Amino acid sequence: xxxxxxxxxxxxxxxxxxxxxxxxxxxxxxxxxxxxxxxxxxxxxxxxxxxxxxxxxxxxxxxxxxxxxxxxxxxxxxxxxxxxxxxxxxxxxxxxxxxxxxxxxxxxxxxxxxxxxxxxxxxxxxxxxxxxxxxxxxxxxxxxxxxxxxxxxxxxxxxxxxxxxxxxxxxxxxxxxxxxxxxxxxxxxxxxxxxxxxxxxxxxxxxxxxxxxxxxxxxxxxxxxxxxxxxxxxxxxxxxxxxxxxxxxxxxxxxxxxxxxxxxxxxxxxxxxxxxxxxxxxxxxxxxxxxxxxxxxxxxxxxxxxxxxxxxxxx
Amino acid sequence: xxxxxxxxxxxxxxxxxxxxxxxxxxxxxxxxxxxxxxxxxxxxxxxxxxxxxxxxxxxxxxxxxxxxxxxxxxxxxxxxxxxxxxxxxxxxxxxxxxxxxxxxxxxxxxxxxxxxxxxxxxxxxxxxxxxxxxxxxxxxxxxxxxxxxxxxxxxxxxxxxxxxxxxxxxxxxxxxxxxxxxxxxxxxxxxxxxxxxxxxxxxxxxxxxxxxxxxxxxxxxxxxxxxxxxxxxxxxxxxxxxxxxxxxxxxxxxxxxxxxxxxxxxxxxxxxxxxxxxxxxxxxxxxxxxxxxxxxxxxxxxxxxxxxxxxxxxxxxxxxxxxxxxxxxxxxxxxxxxxxxxxxxxxxxxxxxxxxxxxxxxxxxxxxxxxxxxxxxxxxxxxxxxxxxxxxxxxxxxxxxxxxxxxxxxxxxxxxxxxxxxxxxxxxxxxxxxxxxxxxxxxxxxxxxxxxxxxxxxxxxxxxxxxxxxxxxxxxxxxxxxxxxxxxxxxxxxxxxxxxxxxxxxxxxxxxxxxxxxxxxxxxxxxx
Numbered sequence: 001x002x003x004x005x006x007x008x009x010x011x012x013x014x015x016x017x018x019x020x021x022x023x024x025x026x027x028x029x030x031x032x033x034x035x036x037x038x039x040x041x042x043x044x045x046x047x048x049x050x051x052x053x054x055x056x057x058x059x060x061x062x063x064x065x066x067x068x069x070x071x072x073x074x075x076x077x078x079x080x081x082x083x084x085x086x087x088x089x090x091x092x093x094x095x096x097x098x099x100x101x102x103x104x105x106x107x108x109x110x111x112x113x114x115x116x117x118x119x120x121x122x123x124x125x126x127x128x129x130x131x132x133x134x135x136x137x138x139x140x141x142x143x144x145x146x147x148x149x150x151x152x153x154x155x156x157x158x159x160x161x162x163x164x165x166x167x168x169x170x171x172x173x174x175x176x177x178x179x180x181x182x183x184x185x186x187x188x189x190x191x192x193x194x195x196x197x198x199x200x201x202x203x204x205x206x207x208x209x210x211x212x213x214x215x216x217x218x219x220x221x222x223x224x225x226x227x228x229x230x231x232x233x234x235x236x237x238x239x240x241x242x243x244x245x246x247x248x249x250x251x252x253x254x255x256x257x258x259x260x261x262x263x264x265x266x267x268x269x270x271x272x273x274x275x276x277x278x279x280x281x282x283x284x285x286x287x288x289x290x291x292x293x294x295x296x297x298x299x300x301x302x303x304x305x306x307x308x309x310x311x312x313x314x315x
Numbered sequence: 316x317x318x319x320x321x322x323x324x325x326x327x328x329x330x331x332x333x334x335x336x337x338x339x340x341x342x343x344x345x346x347x348x349x350x351x352x353x354x355x356x357x358x359x360x361x362x363x364x365x366x367x368x369x370x371x372x373x374x375x376x377x378x379x380x381x382x383x384x385x386x387x388x389x390x391x392x393x394x395x396x397x398x399x400x401x402x403x404x405x406x407x408x409x410x411x412x413x414x415x416x417x418x419x420x421x422x423x424x425x426x427x428x429x430x431x432x433x434x435x436x437x438x439x440x441x442x443x444x445x446x447x448x449x450x451x452x453x454x455x456x457x458x459x460x461x462x463x464x465x466x467x468x469x470x471x472x473x474x475x476x477x478x479x480x481x482x483x484x485x486x487x488x489x490x491x492x493x494x495x496x497x498x499x500x501x502x503x504x505x506x507x508x509x510x511x512x513x514x515x516x517x518x519x520x521x522x523x524x525x526x527x528x529x530x531x532x533x534x535x536x537x538x539x540x541x542x543x544x545x546x547x548x549x550x551x552x553x554x555x556x557x558x559x560x561x562x563x564x565x566x567x568x569x570x571x572x573x574x575x576x577x578x579x580x581x582x583x584x585x586x587x588x589x590x591x592x593x594x595x596x597x598x599x600x601x602x603x604x605x606x607x608x609x610x611x612x613x614x615x616x617x618x619x620x621x622x623x624x625x626x627x628x629x630x631x632x633x634x635x636x637x638x639x640x641x642x643x644x645x646x647x648x649x650x651x652x653x654x655x656x657x658x659x660x661x662x663x664x665x666x667x668x669x670x671x672x673x674x675x676x677x678x679x680x681x682x683x684x685x686x687x688x689x690x691x692x693x694x695x696x697x698x699x700x701x702x703x704x705x706x707x708x709x710x711x712x713x714x715x716x717x718x719x720x721x722x723x724x725x726x727x728x729x730x731x732x733x734x735x736x737x738x739x740x741x742x743x744x745x746x747x748x749x750x751x752x753x754x755x756x757x758x759x760x761x762x763x764x765x766x767x768x769x770x771x772x773x774x775x776x777x778x779x780x781x782x783x784x785x786x787x788x789x790x791x792x793x794x795x796x797x798x799x800x801x802x803x804x805x806x807x808x809x810x811x812x813x814x815x816x817x818x819x820x821x822x823x824x825x826x827x828x829x830x831x832x833x834x835x836x837x838x839x840x841x842x843x
Binding site: 036084 | 345351353354497500501515516517518519540542543544545546548549552553555556557558720721723726
């Protein structure tokens with residue numbers, strides 16, 4: 001098993017290396033660099049100053065040297081300096097990570113807590129009115145763009161309750177935090193929830209027809225025990241995979257939700273950094289998202305081992 | 316009848332007195348902000364995104380009268396300067412400075428700060444400012460001399476009455492000599508009514524009351540909070556919900572302004588000229604646009620009224636380089652405008668002339684000229700560019716939209732790497748000097764079309780030196796007419812947009828001819 005884990009970690013490091021090279025090169029292929037943008041947008045007073053920024057950022061050095069400097073800095077916890085905000089990148093990025101983590105975490109919690117049970121119910125009550133209702137809702141959730149749903153939710157809150165659950169300052173209480181993050185999390189988690197529900201349903205339907213389920217029933221086990229202990233555990237593997245994919249998506253793909261609900265998270269900040277070609281900021285933020293994705297995948301792989309003994313034994 | 320009039324007069328007087336006496340101290344003004352300001356350094360930026368939140372940190376030497384609806388040369392009042400005087404044939408301008416003013420860090424404000432600010436702006440001191448977008452404003456300053464701590468003398472090369480308008484603009488605050496420029500970009504120090512407290516990138520800006528402000532009794536507010544909300548729908552809903560007191564200036568299109576007032580009828584809104592104009596950029600260094608005839612045909616194809624109708628339900632104004640009346644002071648009268656080629660009411664006749672020119676150059680319905688219309692990829696630019704492409708079809712030009720990311724857009728303009736572009740640009744002061752010297756002077760950085768007319772340039776200087784307002788305006792009209800007829804940078808529309816606030820906000824005065832100069836917030840108070 002240790003061998004399996006080590007192999008996975010090795011693969012993770014390789015993947016991160018590939019991602020880092022891709023991020024680094026792509027950013028330099030895109031037209032425009034930060035020095036040009038800073039000066040061309042508002043007139044240049046001192047060419048020496050522009051040259052200084054180019055030198056400070058190492059943009060006048062060969063690509064390989066630039067890449068090595070970046071990675072060496074990363075290894076030492078030095079993420080560089082942002083010439084847009086004129087602050088160390090770490091100071092800008094660190095406060096945003098918990099915000100995105102809360103939003104993504106709550107969205108995932110919402111998605112799992114609603115998606116899995118409703119998927120099970122839908123499968124157990126196949127072709128009942130409840131199944132039809134849940135399937136229609138899930139289909140609608142998958143079809144609805146999250147920015148549109150977000151705006152509808154905001155309009156609903158304004159019209160019915162006279163309040164707007166958007167982020168304007170850090171919430172002071174738990175209640176305020178739950179309202180501030182809960183509504184956008186539910187909005188963005190709605191789609192993930194529908195995906196998980198449909199996957200759980202189809203996976204459960206397949207498992208419920210297996211011989212061992214019939215055997216469990218014939219042993220006299222109660223229906224909840226058959227459904228949740230025997231069937232769900234076997235049906236949950238593809239669901240875990242989906243949860244992993246959705247976690248990765250939620251960490252990097254919250255731009256629309258963060259914009260609509262005005263949440264100052266990582267995704268919105270990343271888009272702004274790309275607009276300014278703020279290389280140190282973009283490189284490190286994308287790298288951070290890549291690390292999260294790779295880590296989540298590792299956790300998913302490890303989760304397989306605990307859920308499915310066959311994988312554990314093979315490992 | 317007499318009695319009712321008397322009651323009405325008494326009621327009006329009481330209401331006026333009530334308003335005058337009712338200013339309340341305290342409270343936090345909550346304002347929406349449209350995007351993340353590039354920095355907090357007013358001198359280094361060219362965007363309202365920086366001016367609106369940070370103008371109140373500073374003071375100018377002089378300002379446009381905050382109570383006036385129009386920013387004009389004859390409505391300038393003292394700020395850090397208590398008085399000013401012209402001498403030496405209007406080539407010397409002497410300011411007497413206010414005593415006892417302190418910077419937010421406690422250091423005294425002196426004439427050395429004024430000298431050092433304009434030495435930076437004129438480029439005499441390099442390395443202090445990273446960017447200097449308005450360097451051309453100060454081309455006429457020969458040198459600056461201090462006389463003690465409270466007198467500063469500007470020596471000009473030539474008389475230039477309108478330099479006072481530039482001193483009064485929101486973009487011309489006095490900076491402290493002792494604070495490094497990079498600190499001014501992140502933590503500005505000023506003498507203004509509000510102190511900088513915090514700037515969270517992409518999130519918020521917070522200013523707090525300056526208890527040592529030199530103007531007694533001001534400001535009324537304890538603090539101002541700007542929350543950055545890039546999404547307009549969210550911003551609109553936040554205003555409807557009463558989460559904010561005031562919208563970012565001119566953040567609402569005429570349509571959105573109407574929508575907000577329908578959803579929240581208690582809000583007060585003003586539709587103002589933004590000082591931004593849509594204009595057509597044709598790169599005259601690049602073939603075939605080096606041909607004057609093609610440029611002329613393109614100008615004749617433009618239907619300015621259609622731009623106004625489509626983009627703003629007819630609220631955008633039509634004019635030349637200068638803002639047209641009634642908001643603008645230097646723009647053409649309606650009668651004069653009729654005499655300018657391409658501005659007559661008969662668009663079809665103009666286009667017929669345009670087609671004739673294009674046919675003489677070998678183009679026609681079966682041989683359309685192909686070109687790319689470059690523009691910045693944001694709605695204000697893109698929408699105008701799409702209309703332009705449609706208009707160009709009428710003279711056998713088939714345009715293809717090339718939308719560019721903001722960052723690339725500015726770089727391409729600076730390199731003059733475009734053939735035809737649709738541009739929207741702002742001017743903070745309604746004065747011909749700003750327009751002509753910034754955009755049309757040979758070799759000016761912002762002269763994107765490389766237009767250069769030595770004879771006209773002499774007239775730029777001539778109008779700049781004139782004291783007789785009426786005579787100057789007449790000359791300005793003629794210059795503007797030549798610029799438009801030459802297709803130097805054909806102006807398509809002058810934009811308008813809305814600013815709204817809840818009735819609990821008092822003391823806001825929106826200038827009708829600019830969005831850049833009235834954001835000191837020292838007279839604003841909250842009734843709550």
